[in-house]
Every structure is written in structure tokens, then in C-alpha cells.
Amino acid sequence: MGGLKNGLLRPAYQVGIAGIVNIVPSPAARKHTRIEANNLSSLLILLGYHICIIGINMLPKIKFSKDGVLFGAALIAIFFLVFGITYLSLKISNVFVKKDLNPTTNLYTNTAPEPIDATKGVFNILLLGYGGSGHSGGGLTDSLIVFHIDTNTKKYALISIPRDLWTQANRKINAEASVNGFQSVGPALQVITGLPIENFISVDFTNYSKIIDNLGGISVEVPNAFTDSFYPIPGLENETCGFTENEINEFKAKYSGFELEKQFTCRYEKISYNQGPAVLTGSEALKFVRSRHGDSDFGRSKRQFAVIAGIAKKLISLKSVGKLDSTIDALSNMIKTDLTMGKIKSLIEIFGDLTPYSKTEVQLTTDNVLNESKSSDGQYILIPKAGMFNFTDIKSYISQNI
Numbered sequence: 409m410g411g412l413k414n415g416l417l418r419p420a421y422q423v424g425i426a427g428i429v430n431i432v433p434s435p436a437a438r439k440h441t442r443i444e445a446n447n448l449s450s451l452l453i454l455l456g457y458h459i460c461i462i463g464i465n466m467l468p469k470i471k472f473s474k475d476g477v478l479f480g481a482a483l484i485a486i487f488f489l490v491f492g493i494t495y496l497s498l499k500i501s502n503v504f505v506k507k508d509l510n511p512t513t514n515l516y517t518n519t520a521p522e523p524i525d526a527t528k529g530v531f532n533i534l535l536l537g538y539g540g541s542g543h544s545g546g547g548l549t550d551s552l553i554v555f556h557i558d559t560n561t562k563k564y565a566l567i568s569i570p571r572d573l574w575t576q577a578n579r580k581i582n583a584e585a586s587v588n589g590f591q592s593v594g595p596a597l598q599v600i601t602g603l604p605i606e607n608f609i610s611v612d613f614t615n616y617s618k619i620i621d622n623l624g625g626i627s628v629e630v631p632n633a634f635t636d637s638f639y640p641i642p643g644l645e646n647e648t649c650g651f652t653e654n655e656i657n658e659f660k661a662k663y664s665g666f667e668l669e670k671q672f673t674c675r676y677e678k679i680s681y682n683q684g685p686a687v688l689t690g691s692e693a694l695k696f697v698r699s700r701h702g703d704s705d706f707g708r709s710k711r712q713f714a715v716i717a718g719i720a721k722k723l724i725s726l727k728s729v730g731k732l733d734s735t736i737d738a739l740s741n742m743i744k745t746d747l748t749m750g751k752i753k754s755l756i757e758i759f760g761d762l763t764p765y766s767k768t769e770v771q772l773t774t775d776n777v778l779n780e781s782k783s784s785d786g787q788y789i790l791i792p793k794a795g796m797f798n799f800t801d802i803k804s805y806i807s808q809n810i
Contacts, residue, residue: 515749516740517733521757522750529559531755532605533747534594535716536585537697540612544645547586549593549610551697551712554603556810557759564759565768565810566716568709569597570778574789576797585610591746602803607747613698615742617690619719622738623726625689626718631710634702635680638670639695649674688718706773713769720762727760770809777802 537551552569571582575596584593594605611619620626648656649672659671669675679695679702688696697712726732740749747755759765772778778790794801 514734514737516736516753519749519753521754522748524751524754530557531559531759532556532603534597534605534608536590536593536608536610537616537712538585538610538612540614542642543613545586546612548582549585549590550582552581552593552597553709553712553716554597554601554605556603557765558810559759562765563768563810564762564765565770566713567601567603567770567806567810568712568772569600570705570709570772570790572705572788572790573600573772573778574781574783574791574796575600578783580787580789590744600799600802601806602799603806607745607751609743609745609747611743613694617694619739619742620688620690620693622742623719623722623735625687626693626715626722627685627687628693628696628714628718630681630683630686631714632703632707633681633683634699634707635678636699636702637678638666638676638701639679639699641675641677644675647672647675688715693718706771709771710769724761724763732756732760768810770806772802772805777805 533555535551535553535555536549538549539546548571550571552571554567554569555564556567557564569581571580573581575581575584576599577584577587577596579587581593581596581600584596590608590610594608597603598605651659651672659668663671679699681696693715697708697715699711700708723732723735726735736752745752772790774780774790777793779793781789781791783789792798792800792802
């Protein structure tokens with residue numbers, strides 16, 4: 409999780425319904441402003457306290473006289489001054505702490521399209537899915553899809569990048585964001601794919617489910633039937649399933665890796681889908697795209713394509729009944745992106761209706777341009793068939809199929 413702390417929590421652009429594209433302040437910056445405010449309030453309280461102590465110490469020396477009465481009145485005034493200082497200092501400490509802007513409705517609806525360079529008519533946007541907080545390896549982008557669209561030829565392509573692809577930084581591509589932030593994944597993939605990737609849109613598991621539910625569910629075409637008897641149940645990762653300590657030690661002596669995990673069946677649930685149409689809620693869609701033991705990672709990328717197609721169909725249907733703008737307003741705070749609302753609006757105006765476009769789905773697999781391998785520290789990785797860090801064939805394959 410060190411990468412998550414050092415990478416994703418750096419200042420990052422986030423589109424929310426707050427009304428602007430905000431640079432999210434780091435926890436350290438928020439802590440610093442709070443400390444400064446607290447120091448100021450403490451100084452003001454301390455000053456008032458000492459003024460009161462001086463006055464109290466002088467009370468025994470005061471004689472009842474005109475001067476004494478005046479001094480007493482002054483002391484009472486000082487008391488109320490200290491009270492006022494204390495109150496103001498507490499208010500100041502709240503003022504100095506930066507607060508999130510209150511959500512503003514109709515942000516997308518009220519935003520004007522932003523001028524963009526559409527002369528070439530070709531756009532590449534990276535779609536990223538990651539676990540987020542509460543998930544093991546929450547900073548790893550286990551879903552990486554390049555959305556390529558050519559408005560000149562009326563074609564678009566979804567290019568799935570396998571998470572285990574080894575990069576020149578000597579790590580898997582899915583670890584890039586956890587090390588250097590989401591904005592670094594596009595440039596890393598440009599070296600591999602040859603495509604200039606201008607922007608990214610990322611979503612974590614929780615908001616992924618919320619997006620689907622906010623759309624009222626989606627309809628998908630299940631590409632291939634599959635059954636996964638070992639889909640992990642959140643919160644049961646360390647459940648002993650009734651086994652004694654001795655029995656667990658016997659399992660550990662006999663099994664390792666996933667074979668060891670399979671002994672604890674209470675940690676998992678079974679999910680199954682037949683080929684063909686299916687309607688998915690948010691939680692079902694998350695299981696659908698995350699399932700790893702029904703087929704393969706390459707089968708999983710096909711399911712991710714199916715969900716993207718389902719979301720696109722739902723958005724098109726909402727646009728046809730005039731509800732697209734309000735829907736995007738509701739969903740905009742569930743994603744992180746370096747796109748402004750104005751640019752999002754311009755892009756949707758350019759290719760908001762994909763009906764006249766032909767679609768291509770591109771997968772980089774061991775059947776075409778990749779080989780299985782091991783890293784120097786024993787990790788399972790995928791490398792180009794042409795050789796380590798030789799991405800020439802990958803670039804050619806993508807170019808020929810988009």
C-alpha cells in the first residue's frame with residue numbers, strides 16, 4: 409500500500425459535482441493548515457489567559473477608590489475580551505481548515521463546451537478501474553482499456569491492456585498508477601501501443617457499482633458462459649471456516665497459493681452466467697468483470713467490453729429521452745479524471761452518438777503478440793513475443809486492427 413500512499417494521494421485532478429475541476433489537496437497539506445490555525449488560536453487564548461492572571465493577582469492590592477472601581481471595570485472588560493478572543497480563535501481554526509465545496513447540481517448541464525483540437529479527429533482516452541480503499545492492492549489498476557475513436561472514418565476501438573504486461577520501469581503496467589499516479593499510465597502505455605493517450609478516466613470498485621445502479625442497471629451480452637466457484641466474499645478473507653489451528657497448519661504444509669485458499673470454501677461464493685443477454689445491477693456488474701476463476705484474464709477483458717457496451721447503450725437511451733445531462737451531473741463525482749467538464753461536453757458533442765460508428769475490440773494476448781514469462785523476482789508477467797521491451801509488433805498489431 410506504500411505505492412497507493414505515495415502515488416494516488418498526490419494532488420490529482422478530480423471532476424466532481426462541486427462545480428470545477430479540483431486539485432485534491434494532499435492529507436499533509438490539510439494537516440499543515442490545521443496546525444497553523446491551531447497554533448494561532450492557541451496563541452490568542454494564551455495571551456488572554458495571561459492578561460486575566462495578571463489582573464487576578466492584583467486584586468488583593470486594590471483599595472476601594474475611584475481608581476479601584478475603574479480597575480475593576482477594566483478587569484471585567486478584559487474578561488469579556490478573553491471570552492471573545494477564545495470564541496474568535498475557535499472560529500478562525502475552522503476558517504483556516506480548507507473544506508470541500510458543497511455539491512452543486514446541474515454542473516454538466518450548465519457548463520459550456522470547451523474548445524478542443526479536433527482537427528485530426530482522432531482521440532485516445534484511457535479507462536482505468538482500481539480497487540480503492542478497503543481492497544487489497546487498492547491502487548492497482550486491474551482494468552486498463554484504451555478508448556480509441558476516429559471521427560474521420562467513423563470507427564472506434566476498445567483496446568484491452570493485460571494487467572500483467574511488463575514495462576520498461578521493471579514493474580507490471582497495473583502498478584504504474586500506484587507508484588506515479590493515474591496521469592502516468594497514459595505515457596507508459598504510449599510507449600507500448602504507439603497511441604498518443606491524451607486523457608484518463610478512472611473509477612474504483614465502489615463507485616463503479618454506484619454508477620451502474622444510478623443508471624438503473626445495464627443490459628449486457630455475456631460473451632461466453634462461465635462459472636466461478638471462488639469469488640471472494642468481502643470481509644471473510646481471514647475466516648477459518650471452522651477449522652482448528654492444527655488443521656490449518658496441515659493445510660499450509662500441504663498446499664500453497666490459491667490451492668491453499670481453496671480449502672477455505674466459506675470465504676467464497678459461486679457466480680455463474682450463461683452466454684447471451686443478462687441484466688446486471690451494480691454489485692452484479694462488479695462481480696461480472698472481476699471474476700478470475702471462471703475462465704481467464706483474457707476472458708475477463710471480454711466481459712469488461714460487454715459492460716462498457718451496456719453502459720454506452722444506456723447513456724444513448726437516456727440521451728434520446730433528454731436525461732443524459734442530468735445523469736452525467738449525478739455521476740460526475742464518482743470518477744477521477746484530468747478532463748474538465750467543458751472538454752467532456754465537447755467530446756460528447758463530437759461523438760456522443762456511436763450508432764454510425766463501427767466498433768472493433770482488440771485484445772493483446774498470448775495468441776497474438778505476447779508470451780508468458782517470469783520477472784527476476786518470480787512474478788508472473790507478460791512480455792512481447794518480439795523480446796523484452798520490444799513493442800514493435802504490438803504497435804503494428806494495434807495499428808492494423810483499429
